[in-house]
Amino acid sequence: METMAPLHHALPPLEVFFNAEDFQNLGMTPWFSYSVTLPERPIPSASDRPPLETERLIIRPLTMKDLDAFHELRKRPDIQNHSTARGRATKDKDETERQLHSLVQDDQSHWWFGAFLKSTNELIGEGGLPDVLAMSSSISGWPEAEFLIKPEFCRQGYGTELWKAVMDSWWDLPRERRRHQLVPVVAPGKEPGDKMDECVVFQWEAGNEAAKNFFAKVLSQAPVAAQGGCESIDTRDGKEGNLITWAGTIICNPRPMPEEEDSD
Numbered sequence: 237m238e239t240m241a242p243l244h245h246a247l248p249p250l251e252v253f254f255n256a257e258d259f260q261n262l263g264m265t266p267w268f269s270y271s272v273t274l275p276e277r278p279i280p281s282a283s284d285r286p287p288l289e290t291e292r293l294i295i296r297p298l299t300m301k302d303l304d305a306f307h308e309l310r311k312r313p314d315i316q317n318h319s320t321a322r323g324r325a326t327k328d329k330d331e332t333e334r335q336l337h338s339l340v341q342d343d344q345s346h347w348w349f350g351a352f353l354k355s356t357n358e359l360i361g362e363g364g365l366p367d368v369l370a371m372s373s374s375i376s377g378w379p380e381a382e383f384l385i386k387p388e389f390c391r392q393g394y395g396t397e398l399w400k401a402v403m404d405s406w407w408d409l410p411r412e413r414r415r416h417q418l419v420p421v422v423a424p425g426k427e428p429g430d431k432m433d434e435c436v437v438f439q440w441e442a443g444n445e446a447a448k449n450f451f452a453k454v455l456s457q458a459p460v461a462a463q464g465g466c467e468s469i470d471t472r473d474g475k476e477g478n479l480i481t482w483a484g485t486i487i488c489n490p491r492p493m494p495e496e497e498d499s500d
Contacts, residue, residue, distance in 0.1 A: 251462070251463060251464050265419060265420065265421075266420075267377060267417040267418060267419055267420070268417065268418065268420055268423070268428040269415045269416065269417050269428055269429065270415070270416060270417075270418055270423060270426060270428065270429065270430055270431070270432040271413060271414075271415060271416075271429060271430065271431045271432065272413070272414070272415075272416045272418075272431070272432045272433075272434050273411040273412065273413050273434045273489065273492070273493050274411065274412065274414065274416060274434060275368070275406075275409035275410065275411060275412075276409070276410045276411065276412045277412075278344045279344055279347065279368065279409060280344075280409075281343050281344055282297035282299075282340065282343035283343075285297050285405075288349065288401040288402070288404075288405055289354075289401075290397040290398075290400075290401050291397065292353065292354055292355070292393075292394065292397060293351050293352065293353065293354060293360075293394065293397050293398060293401070294351075294352045294353075294354055294357075295349045295350070295351050295352070295398060295401050295402065296349060296350060296352070297339075297343065297348070297349060297350070298336060298339055298340070298348070298349070298350045298362075299340060300336060300337065300340055302336070302350060302359065303329075303332070303333055303336055305350075305358070305359035306332060306336050306350070306359065307326070307329050307332040307333075308359070309359055309361070309362060309384075309386070310325060310326045310332045310335060311325050311326050311329075311332065312325055312386070313325045314387055315384050315385075315386060315387070316384070318384065318440070318441070318444055318446075318447065319382060319384060320380070320382050320439050320440065320441070320482075321366050321367075321373070321382060321472075322472060322473070323470070323472035323473070323474070323475050324472070324473065324474050324475070344369070345367065345368065345369040345370070346364065346365060346366050346367060346368060346369075347364045347365040347368055347402070347405075347406055348362065348363070348364040348365070348366055349362065349363060349364050349398075349402055350362050351363065351385070351394065351397075351398045360385060360386050360389045360394060361383065361384055361385035361386060361389070361394065361395065361398055362383075362384055363381070363382060363383030363384060363398050363399065363402055364381060364382075364383075364402050364406075365379045365380065365381045365406065365436070366380070366382065367379065367380070373471075374437065375419070375437075375439075375466065375468070375482075376418060376419055376421075376422045376435075376437055376486065377416065377417050377418035377419055377422070378418065378422070378435045378436060378437050378486060379436055379437070380436070380437040380438075380439055381402075381403070381406075381436055381437070381438055382438075382439070382440075383395055383398055383399050383402070383450075385398065390446065395450055395454075396453070396454055399454050400454070403436075406436070407489060407490065407491045408491075411434075411493045413493070415429075416432075418432065422435075422461070422462055422486065433461065433488040433489065433492065434488065434489040434492070435461050435486045435487060435488050435489070436486070436487055436489075437484055437485075437486050438451050438455065438484055438485050438486075438487070439482050439483070439484035440482070440483055440484065441480065441481070441482065441483075442465055442481040442482065442483045443481075448483065451485060455485055455487060458485070458487040458488075458490070459487055459488040459490055460485055460486070460487055460488075461486045461487060461488050462485070462486040463484070463485045463486070464483070464484070465481060465482050465483040465484060466481070466482055467479060467480070467481050467482075468480060468482065
C-alpha cells in the first residue's frame, strides 16, 4: 500500500499561525486527553528492527560501531543547523559519542535510522521520529519527524527514499487505542475523551526553503490535518532565548486502524 493512500474520509486542513504572544498564551492552555491510536508499547527495540532496503539505500538503526561515520554527519553545521531537535553540530567526537550512546541505549524511545548507500556503505543521512515516548518537545502533543541528508546528496531522491521507507515502517507498526494528551487547538470541535485521527508533525524553520520544498513534494498526497506555523522562544542548546519562527504540516495516519479492531 502506498504510504499516503487516501483516508476513508476527507479532512479539511486546519490553518493555524501563532505569533510569539499567542504562543506564550497557548503554553498556559490546559492540554486535554483524547482517544487516539498509536504504536503498541513498547515499540520494537533496535535489534528487532530489520534493515529497510530501498533502490539505493540500506536504512537501519545506528550502532556504536557507526561512531566514525556518525560523527562525520553530526559535526557538519551545514546539516545539523537545520535539525529541529538539536539546531547545531556537535562540538567534538565525545559529544557525538554521547548522542550515539543515547540512541543505542534508549532505542525504545525513538524511531530513528541511519541511511547508508548500498554501493559504498557511506552514511549519507539520518531520520525518523526522535521522541515517540515522552514527546516532551512537541508543541502539539503529536510525535514529530525530521530527515537530514548530506547536501552533496540532496536533490537526487535519496531524501525521498529515506522518508518513505521510515514512514512506511512507522505506519506499519501494530496499533493500540489509548488516551493521549494534545493541545486543544489541534482538536477543533472535539471534547476531551473524543476519538482523534492519529497524526505526525513535520516541522522546519520558516526560512529553510530546502525543507519547505522537500516536504511540499513528499506530502503532496498526504491526508493533511493542519498546516501553518508559530513564533516561539528557541530552547535548543546554544540558541536559547532566540525568537524563532516554525512552519509545519500535521498529517494523519494514512492507514487507520480497521473499525472492527478499533475499540476503547
